[in-house]
Amino acid sequence: MCGITGIKAFNEVGRINMIHLAAATESLAKRGPDNQGLFYDHFVGLGHRRLSIIDVSESAHQPMSDASGRYQIVFNGEIFNYMQLRKGLQEKGVSFQTESDTEVLLQLYILFGKKALNHLNGFFAFAIFDAADGSLFIARDRLGIKPLYYYYDEDKLIFASEMKAIMRYGIQKELSFESLLTYLQLNYIPAPLTILKGVHKLPPGHLIVSKKNEVTVEQWYKVPFDASSAVGRQSYSDKQKELRELLTSAVKHRLVADVPLGTFLSGGTDSSIVAGIASKLHPGIHSFSIGYRDDPFFDETEYAELVARHFNTQHHVFKLSNDDLLNHLEGMISNIDEPFADSSALPVYILSEETRKHVTVALSGDGADELFGGYNKHLAWQKSVEPSFSNALAKGLLPLWKSLPASRSSAFGNKVRQLSKYGEGLKLSAEDRYWRWASYMAEGRALDYLSPSAKEELVMETYLGNKGGWLLPLHGSSSLNSFLLADTQLVLPDDMLTKVDRMSMANALEVRVPFLDHRVVEFAFGLPESFKIHNGTRKRILQDAFKGFLPQKLYNRPKKGFEVPLLKWMQNDMKSTLDGVVFNDDKLNEQGIFSAQQLALLRQQLHSNNPGDAHATTWALYVFQKWWENYFK
Template identity: 30%
Template sequence: MGEILRLRGPDEQNIYQDDVLSFVFRRLSIVDLKGGSQPIWNEDESIFVSVNGEIYNHIALRKQLPGQHRFRTDSDSEIVLHLYEAFGVDVFSMLNGMFSLVIWDKNKQQLVMARDRLGIKPLYYSLNDDRLIFGSELKALLVHPDCPRVLKWSDLEQVGVQQKSEVSSYIEGVLHFPAGHYATWQPDKPLSFQSYWNIADSFNRGEDLSVADIENRYDELLEDAVQKRLMADVPVGLFLSGGIDSSLIAALLAKHNANVHCFTVVEKSTYQSGDVENAKKVTESMGLPFYPVLFDLKDMAQQFQLADLECMVGLIESPRFDPEWFFKSELHRTAKTEVPDIKVMLLGQGADEFAGGYSKYLGSEWRHWDDYILHDVKPSLKSHEQENKRVPDRFIQGLRDKDFIDKSISPYQQKMKALTYQLQYFNLWHEDRSSAYHGIESRVPFLDHRLVELLASVPEKHHQTLFWDKKLVRNTLRKHLADYPGDHKKVPFFVTDKRNSIQKFIIDITKNIYPTFITEYVNQSKSLFEKEDMDDLYLRLSKYNQQSEMAAWYLLERMSITICQEFCQNTKQFLD
């Protein structure tokens, strides 16, 4: 299991084993490079902690720690151990960070597991009779002989759509440890979960706040969140798209004289949208190192082979494929090539979900906030609840909204809650896996829980003023980067007003790899789908008409599912 995690933790491996627990930790050294080995034991070596992630407020927490404690390291992770000794499971609500962690108490023979509030860091587990298996990646579980390996077909939603509150692992009997929870386990007791954070607890807490109060507090918290995420004894980078979110991070980094390496994708769509020009101007004005990364989609499509799709399925650990994941992986690869010692990458992810980021963007049709709520938010909420309540399709048309939309909070607050699951399903999932594959840790300042709680507390009367077209974020950017174009539209990754380049990329890579897929999978009786069905899709995509892109997606999906089946059934051989 440890060997499988070598890319996520390339710097060190430590193993612990007793009569109850067998545990291996792979380390990516970022803080206290020489002294921060894990697991970290307490003074009498009766309790240890291991943390995948970062505790950003560890220095402040050390000052608050009561009693006498002897620290063995300067690692941010050790504070969890001593706080647990002092406060028990209340420790998790004290942490500002991203983490999946375990605490082992030898004397009690008790295991405590916890995951950060938004699910930024992954943690999988499986219960088989009395045996508990857990790990930071699905593949670590799959090499264990007791781990289930059967695909969960009922959870194979269309890529980009996740309506379920429980984020699937896509494997029967393997589960994601829920975000914002901790759990305890002992050999003679069942695994017991407890929530320590929920975004809903912050709804409507800001009724007395004015717009100015919220704007000032948002600015203060974001600057502090960015500064905290500079915590590292290694080089730090930023994926600077040139859009609003990453440009704001760059401006705040420069205030702290951070020598952060900025990487920007240069491609036809990013050039046409104005993002490349914005990124260059931001780095020049802030004095930040600028690395333009040229992406030629035509060339990338021609070079994309079946082995690349297999790599992406194993990397993402999912029967899904999206070109954004491949592009992000290539961006990490380039960053590592340009700055070999880089181990931390800041991202703009999470800025949209809770600040109106999807209310107005390039290609959207809504004219104002109420239009967005009526025609996008409310229908999506109804769909979300119908999915969670498993309403049969034949009853959906004509159902009244009142039974599916919570009237006690605003529609946008309900949308915020739904987006906490969407983040785990898509953005946070692929950002974590694509960075870890290249020995890099991704950090997301906009998902500091204090920022999320502030935005959730904004009363409905201020939603249009602050959230329509991301006004709150735009106004904050204007404070720190006055010459940034105020009317710059939100542009999704690799999107312009024409989708031709991405459409052609999907069609071309599918055409490239299908003949090899026939040889490697269909002819070897490994395919889960009939050859005639896939041949028909291949014929349709080859015509380059209006139906070609959808045919390519359907065929690519079938190949990804088949490859994932092989990945699950023969994990070690697949990855070798």
């Protein structure tokens, strides 16, 4: 796992920007503390920061060239089937100078070009320069596990693992108000957008080819799914067996490393399955979990400890207090180079920091919810598309739900919040319902938070065009699998995987995700909906396939998620900080982005007995303002 960056200049003006290559590479040091390497050609520069995982010798440092010197590669990620690929290449007469997967990837590209991507099982973002024709080839993995940002104009193309490296090249920074409006709703910014105009995220399963002065972006992988095909007569028991075999293979692939490795263990089904399989393949593996000492409502460590005993892992528990969260806040914020307000990033940051003291690689259960239907909203979606008396009642009682105190921080308040959102969704089309349920606030409400001058800068046609692209899986379809596909293409890469990548790599920890082995993903999207949610049971096939494998106590318990008890924190410990950073009228008027009047109402709601999602919105604004101070102002 590493950090990469590079520049291709189209002319002498662009070539001036190559002086920033070393600084841009250095900005990625936390992603790769073991080595820094630079490559310069007349019009191309490549930079690499290395976290040594496979073949830790100096011979595997990057940028790496082939024997002829024609090709140069910088690579972030792991190719888990590299040994099989290496053997096949050797049979074709290819010789190797290292034991690394990087060299296998390079030789595979030399032989097959962009079709090499179809042979890879892994997660990656990489760039290959061909000195013979001056071309640059850049690609990102199928599901977007590893990040890749890029920027280009008439003078140059720049790419990097993180946006802060892009900014080191001295590009003009201009706020994207279309992205800001999206951020206020989702609390993150989906690809291809970033918070800055002109800077893009390369979407999952996409590649870039730059020849001469041209830049072409194209899709090389799409999850093979047809809403009408995931039906029919399939044997449920056979599919359970196939799932067990696929996941065992996926975990086995991800246990390949030349450094110590372990597994995250939250106590939920997904991480428990991964930890259990890993423990059978790697007896005595270390496992790591985190809990909340000051708020038992959010603490699930008892289940993690149960699983650890069941599989005899070497278990480590980190119990956090509110002071621990506060003490790590600045460290976490400093590693977010564009606004990203999933508050669970904070415990993931701390978990990664503690885990890195013991191992260099950790497995996680991310992705299972999006593939198999694990969230409340997935169950709600299935219920919403079926006409029923309960739906009519939920819709009719919407005024009641809205009149009751709603909050994520208590069981009753959370149920009220869910009923209110469910009732709202029932009145909308499939596409609008998905967007509302994926959002913390409605579009109109988000617009209210913008100042008049910000609204003038906002191009609604551009915003709506991007939104339509994210909702394409639901165009003409209201199936559960279509909903899950939308989550897999939107929420998964731009929220869940972004969170894990940034927080783990800030601590030089590599996190591997067996559920996102593309074979598992393609298997999941070939299943009928009834295999995923049935009679109120979520992730049905996943739970049934491993029922005799996991402790029985894990089943039929509430799903809480990896949340931070933000509301209590903001109403007490952070109150004065928020008044200075978020609710400061003088600052807001000088900045000219947000409506001071609307933020005053938000503050009032935050401290009321009916806060709803006010704390989530306040957190999003706090993160934005800290980003503004650190990277923009």
